[in-house]
Amino acid sequence: MSFFRFLLRCFTLGTLGTAWLLAGVYLYLNPDLPDVETLRDVKLQTPMQVYTRDGDLIGQFGEQKRIPLTFDAIPEQFTRALMAAEDDGFFEHRGVDLTGLMRAVSELVLTGEKGSGGSTLTMQVARNYFLSLERTFLRKFNEILLAIQIERSLTKEEIFELYFNRVFLGHRSYGFEAAAQTYYGKSIDELSLAQHATLAGIPKAPSRNNPISGPEGTMERRNWILGRMLSLGYIDRQAWSEAVAQPNSAGFHDNQVSLAAHYAAEMARQEMLATYGMAAYTDGYHVYTTISSDLQQLAQQTVVDGLFMYDRRHGYRGPERQLPVPGDGSPEAALELWRASLNDTPIIAGLDPAIVTGIQETGAEILLRSGNPEFLLWDNGLRQASPYLSENAMGRAPTQVGDVVAVGDLIRVQQKADGSWHLAQVPAAQAALVSLNPDNGAIVSIVGGLSFESSKFNRATQARRQPGSSFKPFVYSAALEAGLTAATIINDAPVVLADAGLEDIWRPENDSGEFHGPTRLRWALTKSRNLVSIRLLQQIGVRPFLRYIDRLGFDASEYPPDLSLALGTHVMTPIDVAAAYAILANGxxxxxxxxxxxxxxxxxxxxxxxxxxxxxxxxxxPAEVSGDERELRMEEILAQSQTDTQPPRAERVMDERINFIINSMLQDVIKRGTGRRALTLGRDDLAGKTGTTNGPMDAWFSGYNRDVVTTAWVGFDNYTPLGRREFGGTAALPIWINYMRGALQGSPDQARPLPPGIVHVRIDPDTGLLARPGQENAIFEYFREENVPGQGSDSEQPGSGSGNTDELIKDIF
Structure with missing residues (x-):
């Protein structure tokens, strides 16, 4: 009895001592424990996602890939898989699994090594959110105490959700939804049982035993988890046998964007970073842009196709690189070098890298990045590959395969719809396209170059280039503002200028090198006559013109005050040009x-x-409404807009009558002038203007209808000339046409109503004056009612009409 009393006394003292020890540890640790209530407002580091207006993901930015889900959105099958892997008693215990802890302690005592650890999901939440990963008893005690407090403060569903969204799972993926996207390219609710078990097994060793870095260990743990699910009654034997028989289907899916619009996504990233700072990368913002998914895809394809067309007109520049050819010594080593070179060479604009492995009479044998051998037929680009000599010349057409390629050449090929491969090359020229909604300036599509992967420089917003003749509409609208008309006669004759703003004597010419004498302004703009534009700017005055364009939104302080402005010599970005053309498009x-x-x-x-x-x-x-009625209607709509929180009204910066006349002149550019190729669209509501600078160095086309305004630019980053036959109408206009064909598909023509104060009268095309009664060659022209010209007489000679300035211009300032 005394022995039993001794044992009882020892047990009681041990129990009390343990209780006192635990109480002491609790009292020592508790004041320093974090407040678990903060878990209710925890802010997970979540990347920013950028979408089109249609909901397509175009960009994701942040160091950690994370896609948080609520508990209700987590598949029950995955919940069971994770419980089988980590904590099958999660929904029963109160934060600490005593059986698991005792098992972990016994393993440590018996083996001297740490075994299972005995941590519950709640304890792991405590560790992941509040504690470090150091393996000490003190941290373990903190973990246990925090787990108990967490269980008292949060529901089981909230705790499970915190673990699901926080745990690291390899390859920068945090949370199981992000891991599902990384390893399978799908949402977690789209995965199979075997894939759920695979993901559930990653937390044990995320960097080493994820399904990409350690596939063998992953498969072993996956099958163990499936066995646990079977033994726990979570799945039946048939489901188990089918799941363990499945191979490892994981692969790396780093880029989960559903639409490639990298330039737009990068613009959004920069704007968000400027507004929200580094929180843009961590606070999980969903950024919805004005980009149209369909129009963005169309814009990218038309830019690529336009550059391919330009490139084919100038010849084949040869292989990108020449690699060593397998010899008698080590053909395997050379082949290995080829494969490594292919893997290091990115696909650009849909053009695959390939290495020529053999030459035959009918074509070339090639090796692709996939490792598959293919055959490049003679007629599939080889025959047409005349060598590039300069931007203005090509060499003789090849007569045999060896004239074009050799074994070891790293070339570019493109697969056509029928599966055949064709010789190609990455264009050296670049292009940009920007398309806006003219009513509010929303960017509906934007392309900053051939390929974002090869160059992140956004030429649509960053390339400051001379707009050339595409700037002329603003010179002409300023002339109309000054009282000239579309029928005013200006002499298209040689000009010699000794301008203080220019460094030397300037003798500008028309593109054709010809002079056409007295010319109506409408016809001069239609045919893009340089000399008329210069004389016109001289007549209205450079400084009044700068004040005028400043009102339109141009930063006139940057413009040099000289007559070269008439030819668009001051640099602008394509998006600036598009914004200016939006004024012309929207009225x-x-x-x-x-x-x-x-x-x-x-x-x-x-x-x-x-x-x-x-x-x-x-x-x-409508135009037929009187001025008083229009003013009353405006007041009613603006009053309504204040109650409907409608956007503020854009400021009118161009008289609507001048806008109507300049628009009709730009429609003639397409119907009769340098933009005639656009007639292929079969529309009557298009207006626009070509632009070409000296060299030619830059090729532009900017055009619009009432709903869409688009600017296209083509040029070289290093300012290399495009070639003597490359103009706005040949290099940029085809891109614009192909884009607008899709952008306007299904939309009806929209004729502009005649504004009040505009008259449509017959004039003499030679003098610009009113036509005589019965004059056979008379044409119709639009005028502001206060600028209608007088009637001519039989004695009047061509060039003597309204606004004639045929004198030679010298010493302007």
């Missing part, structure tokens, strides 16, 4: 290009909603 209102429509938080709350100044078409009303 005379200034709008600013913008990209971000809305920013939502990770919880779905709208943080920012764009409200740009926009054109109010209803405010203007």
């Amino acid at each position: 005379g209102y200034a709008v600013t290009p913008w990209l971000i429509e809305r920013v939502d938080t990770v919880a779905g709350e709208t943080l920012y909603q764009a409200s740009p100044a926009a054109v109010c078409r209803e405010c203007d009303g």
Whole structure:
């Protein structure tokens, strides 16, 4: 009895001592424990996602890939897989599994090594959110105490959700939804049982035993988890046998964007970073842009196709590299070098790298990145590969395969719809396209170059190039503002200028090198006559012109005050040109290009909603409405807009009558002038202007209808000439046409109504004056009612009409 009393006394003292020890540890540690209530408002580091207006993901930015889900969105099958792998008693215990802890302690005592650890999911949440990963008893005690507090504060579903979204799973993936996207390219609710078990097994060793870095260990743990699920009754034997028989189907899916619009995504990233700082990368913002998915895809394809067409006109420049050829010594080593070179060479604009492995009479044997051998037929680009000599010349057409390629050449090939491979090359020239909604400036598509992968320089927003003749409409609209008309006669004759703003004597010419004498302004703009534009700017005055374009939104302080402005010599970006053309397209209102429509938080709350100044078409009303009625209608609509929180109204910066006349002149550019190729679209509501600079160095076309304004540019980054036959109408206009064909598909022509104060009268085309009664060659022209010219007489000679300035211009300033 005394022995039993001794044992009882020892047990009681041990129990009390343990209790006192635990109480002491609790009292020592508890004051320093973090407040678990902060878990209710925890902010997971979540990347920013950028979308088109249609909901297609175009960019994801942040160091950690994470896609948080609520508990209700987590598949029950995955929940069971994770419980089988980590904590099958999760929904029963109170944060600490005593049986598991005792098992871990016994393993440590018996083997001297750490075994299973005995951590519950709740304890892992405590460790992941509050504690370090150091393996000490003190950290373990903290972990246990925090787990108990977490269980008291949060529901089991909330705890499971915290673990699901926080745990690291390899390859920068945090949370199981992000891991599902990384390893399978799918959402977790689309995965199979075997794939769920694979993901559930990653937390044990995420960097080493994920399905890409350690496939063998992954498969072993996956099958163990499936066995646990079977023994726990989570799945039946048939489901188990089917799952363990499945191979490892994981692969690396780093880029989960559903639409490639890298330049637009990068613009959004920069704007978000400027607005929200580094939080843009961690706070999980969902950024919705103004980009149209369909139009963006169309823009990218038309830019690529346009550059391919330009490139083919100038010859084949040869292989990108020449690699060593397998010899008698070590053909295997050379083959290994070939494969490594292919793997290191990116696909650009859909052009695959390939290495020529053999030459035959009918074509060339090639090796692709996939490791597959293919055959390049003589007629599939080899026959047409005349060598590039310069931008203005090509060599003789090849007569045999060996004239074009040799064994070891690293070339580019493109696969056609029928599966055949064709010789290609990455264009050396670059292009940009930007398309806006002219009513509010929203960017509906933007392409900054051939390929974002090869060059992140966004030429649509960063390339400052001379717009050339595409700037002329603003010179002509300034002339109309000054009282000249579309029928004013200006002499198309040689000009010699000794301008203080220019370094030397300047003798500008027309592109054709010809002079055409007295010319109406409408015809001069239609045919893009340089000398008429210079004389016109001289007549209205450079400084009044700068004040005029400053009102339109140009930064006139940057423009040199000389007559070369008439030829578009001051640099502009394509997006600046498009914004200026939006004024012409929307009836005379200034709008600013913008990209971000809305920013939502990770919880779905709208943080920012764009409200740009926009054109109010209803405010203007039909042309036949009187001025008083139009003013009353405007007041009613603006009053209504204040209650409906409609966007502010864009400011009118161009008289609507001048806008109507200049628009009709730009329509003639397409119908009769340098933009005639656009007639292939079969529309009557298109207007636009070509632009070509000296060299030619830059090729432009900017054009629009009432709903879409688009600018296309082609040129070399290093300012190499495009070639003597490359103009805005040959290099840039085809890109614009192919884009607008898709952008306007299904939309009807929109004729502009005649504004009040515009008259349409017959004039003499030679003098610009009113036509005589019965004059056979008379044509119709639009005038502001206060600028209608007088009637000519039989004695009047060509060139003597309104606004004639045929004198030679010298010493302007």
